[in-house]
């Protein structure tokens with residue numbers, strides 16, 4: 001494929017200027033940590049986009065990038081999906097929020113209940129962390145217990161960040177290095193307890209230790225690799241044995257595994273599940289769904305917010321979920337993802353790199369197998385740098401959406417071939433550090449589920 005005129009990288013000076021200004025105006029500069037350019041190739045990777053379409057965005061400097069981050073997973077159909085956007089635009093003309101509720105709340109509830117195995121009742125929210133906090137409130141209210149055992153990332157709220165209050169060196173391997181629980185009430189210490197993914201005995205032992213005090217097990221059922229056979233079934237059994245609710249956080253996997261989320265794939269049904277991101281193809285939306293027994297007590301709890309009834313997110317969710325199913329988007333993203341995973345491995349082998357491609361087909365990744373974590377960081381930084389130089393925005397994973405087509409795949413594979421060439425020569429001549437023209441990647445936080 002020949003390079004298009006819009007694919008000529010002209011640097012990110014304007015992005016960097018805005019990012020520096022943002023540091024003065026917005027504490028932390030970005031609203032979401034995952035949008036920080038330091039997570040890619042700082043100085044090469046774009047920080048500000050002005051428009052997007054399909055699987056590409058244009059940055060503030062006028063570069064067009066193939067985007068493998070898909071709005072941090074929120075975009076499942078592609079940017080500006082014509083069907084979703086037409087439905088949202090039509091909704092704008094009838095008003096988007098009223099003093100009373102809109103019937104579309106019931107329409108969305110019915111779609112979720114019809115599709116998601118655990119869903120008999122639903123509540124709405126406007127984002128993933130928001131929806132996780134609702135789920136935790138419901139679990140605590142329903143069981144009358146306070147403690148939450150968790151595994152995985154579940155947003156920024158106090159209930160979750162309370163885990164960082166525990167002074168336990170063991171937690172260093174679980175929690176986000178570098179994120180301190182500043183501003184989280186110290187009195188919450190001990191209310192959120194992490195457990196290691198994949199270790200049934202550890203979970204059972206933790207539940208024994210806190211017997212009678214735990215409201216729920218909150219976990220991502222999987223993130224980018226499939227669980228060991230029987231693992232989630234065992235978690236379900238343990239939850240039942242200890243009389244605690246099981247909550248699946250499906251915010252990141254969303255509707256890529258199947259049009260009903262992860263549960264139809266893994267065959268394990270939790271009491272509650274949380275969705276956001278891909279539920280609405282980039283419009284603000286979140287949902288907490290669950291069994292009647294788990295959810296109904298919420299009618300007695302104070303869980304209430306003005307914009308949870310906003311009909312733009314609700315309409316976007318109704319239309320996105322309908323399109324995901326009708327267009328069989330899970331099948332498309334998995335076919336494309338499998339292809340990219342295989343081609344990545346082929347290029348890795350051709351260049352003789354110490355790396356390996358892996359992961360579920362809708363979200364594959366590759367990693368450098370080097371002993372020194374600093375070297376690994378340098379290699380991923382150099383990779384992002386060389387990809388940005390060739391108008392491809394990514395770290396080392398592919399967050400698929402339906403609009404990733406042949407031209408995006410071809411452009412990416414051509415760029416990867418060149419990037420791997422640079423890395424291979426850098427490794428051969430021990431000159432990786434010299435090839436990095438930006439600041440090294442900063443790992444702000446690590447997730448608990450691989």
Ligand SMILES: Cc1ncc(COP(=O)(O)O)c(C=O)c1O
Pocket residue numbers: 127128129130132152153154155156220249250251252276277
């Ligand atoms: C599994 C999971 N839960 C919750 C969240 C928080 O979602 P949000 O950023 O919409 O608040 C995320 C975000 O990445 C996530 O991956």
